[in-house]
Amino acid sequence: MESLLYVGVGGFCGANARYLLSLWFNEFLAPRFGVFPYGTLLVNVLGSLGLAVFGAWLSARAGLPAQSQWLVGAGFFGAFTTFSAFANESLHLASGAGIGQMLLNLLLNNVGCLLAAALGWRLGQRLFGLGG
Numbered sequence: 058m059e060s061l062l063y064v065g066v067g068g069f070c071g072a073n074a075r076y077l078l079s080l081w082f083n084e085f086l087a088p089r090f091g092v093f094p095y096g097t098l099l100v101n102v103l104g105s106l107g108l109a110v111f112g113a114w115l116s117a118r119a120g121l122p123a124q125s126q127w128l129v130g131a132g133f134f135g136a137f138t139t140f141s142a143f144a145n146e147s148l149h150l151a152s153g154a155g156i157g158q159m160l161l162n163l164l165l166n167n168v169g170c171l172l173a174a175a176l177g178w179r180l181g182q183r184l185f186g187l188g189g
Contacts, residue, residue: 067132104138113181
């Protein structure tokens with residue numbers, strides 16, 4: 058039951074951070090570059106980077122309480138990133154802007170998140186003195 062509280066608090070913070078950041082990013086970029094799910098792309102890439110850095114930090118700190126994993130990993134980053142929004146926005150792009158925009162969204166999210174996770178892990182290794 059304790060884990061639910063930590064995941065819930067982290068999720069509350071992550072969901073609100075995602076909402077505010079997505080809203081701001083979409084409002085900033087859409088008038089300049091056209092309608093595209095910029096906010097979801099941003100939070101997915103930043104979330105992949107952040108979760109990888111957090112994972113490296115956890116690896117460097119053996120013996121940390123499970124609560125930190127629940128709060129930050131499952132809670133915050135679980136709610137901050139959003140695969141369901143990404144999938145639905147991709148379908149919406151296909152029906153509105155066309156298959157090309159949908160494919161661009163698929164490519165940017167998948168490649169961007171994988172690169173961000175790899176970068177986050179390497180950054181975390183350097184920051185926290187891990188080998189490899």
